[in-house]
Amino acid sequence: MPFTFTDIFKFIFALIxxxxxxxxxxxxxxxxxxxxxxxxxxxxxxxxxACYIICKY
Incomplete structure (x- = not known):
């Protein structure tokens, strides 16, 4: 599944x-x-x- 530009921000928010x-x-x-x-x-x-959920969906 390809990552989109918004996924980068979701990963940043998931780390914070x-x-x-x-x-x-x-x-x-x-x-x-x-x-x-x-x-x-x-x-x-x-x-x-959180990273799992973002990668899965």
């Missing part, structure tokens, strides 16, 4: 605040809730999940 990257990609749904929980439990798992 992982739920924001997921919100920009998927909106307000279960992926966002999972990412918020992962970010609360540990910042690195939240970043990994």
């Amino acid at each position: 605040l992982p739920p924001l990257g997921v919100f920009l990609e998927r909106g307000c749904n279960k992926d966002l809730a999972i990412n918020v929980l992962l970010t609360i439990f540990g910042f690195i798992p939240g970043i990994i999940h």
